[in-house]
Amino acid sequence: AQSVTQPDIHITVSEGASLELRCNYSYGATPYLFWYVQSPGQGLQLLLKYFSGDTLVQGIKGFEAEFKRSQSSFNLRKPSVHWSDAAEYFCAVGPRYNTDKLIFGTGTRLQVFP
Amino acid sequence: DVKVTQSSRYLVKRTGEKVFLECVQDMDHENMFWYRQDPGLGLRLIYFSYDVKMKEKGDIPEGYSVSREKKERFSLILESASTNQTSMYLCASRPNLHSTDTQYFGPGTRLTVL
Incomplete structure (x- = not known):
């Protein structure tokens, strides 16, 4: 079955610290x-998206994500977190050539301490 | 900038009432979507529409119907609201020019059914 897993429900980091949010998917292709x-x-x-090509993609607000085919992962990273990054983050996957049928993960809530 | 607006941010209804949630987009997008967002479940697709008067069921259509009489407007209808339909409802739209066109989301309507 197709699915997206975000294993961390809630993450707390200090402002200025680095961040990595995990996303694993199960998909046929x-x-x-x-x-x-x-x-x-x-x-x-939308923060960022990966369709093809370079497996490291840059997004808005200083975020990046790396697609690792062998691990079926698409983890989100930021080198230095700002208090305004406190939010909920969702990973999503969809079939190639059809972005209507997205499958969303359950989300990771990020809390940032000063 | 793409703008997707939803008629209400908060709505309180009683069990058995007929409820209309309205969504309007101003970018002439062909495709529109209704999602339901619940804690621990992420976003789940209820219905989507790829043209006026056209609709397709998503993953959880039971208890809902939709209407799209004009390209810019997509309505979600709860024929007889029940308490288990208390949730956050998100509308989205996307153009259908390219397979890589992404979805743009509205601010959401938090519906409480008493």
């Missing part, structure tokens, strides 16, 4: 991969 962020009271905003 290499899917399209996405990370979205949801700030409190807001809808989802």
